[in-house]
Amino acid sequence: MKYLIVGLGNIGDEYAHTRHNIGFDVVDALVEKYKSAFTADRYADIAEISLRGRQIIAIKPNTYMNLSGKAVRYWMQAHKIPVENVFIIVDDLAIPFGKIRIRGNGSDAGHNGLKSIQELLLTQNYPRLRFGLGNNYPKGKQVDFVLGKWTSEEAKEIATLCSICVQAIESFALRGLPLTMSEFNK
Secondary structure, eight states: OOOEEEEOOOGGGGGGTTTGGGHHHHHHHHHHHHOOOOOEETTTEEEEEEEEEEEEEEESSOGGGGHHOOOHHHHHHTOOOGGEEEEEEOOOOOOOOOOEEEHHHHHOOOOHHHHHHHHTTTTOOOOOEEOOOOOSOOTTTTHHHSSOOOOOHHHHHHHHHHHHHHHHHHHHHOOHHHHHHHHOOO
């Protein structure tokens, strides 16, 4: 049983720990928990984890957000991982800060990373965890908000929220999507 866990984000220090890079932060927390490490490879930084007999391939695409599909498709094919065993971690402005929403399919909702994945996988039917950013920004400042750092109040909660996301990833690999959705979509 192999699973591809993909944290979406942008490479470069200027994007580190911004709202748009929460996917990277969640996957970092997963890899750190299992005392693995990332190595630079084709289209992504990659780490491997063993979780109760399941092989977890965790990646952080190094293609920039709008080309994330290249990394996802490449690593799915390289490890022969079916689309139902792929789990994408992505930021979402339409969800309040601190909430997560797990789905087995859906539109890209204007997110360039998901748009790239859907174009290259030729489907909207892949599991994803949407991490709520909220929409607390002035009109016309969406890009600044998404690419900005967390407020000091938000930053205090990020480690706990990443830990909850790691639990959701573990549940997805061990128990499947339906049970994970019913437990974490509260």
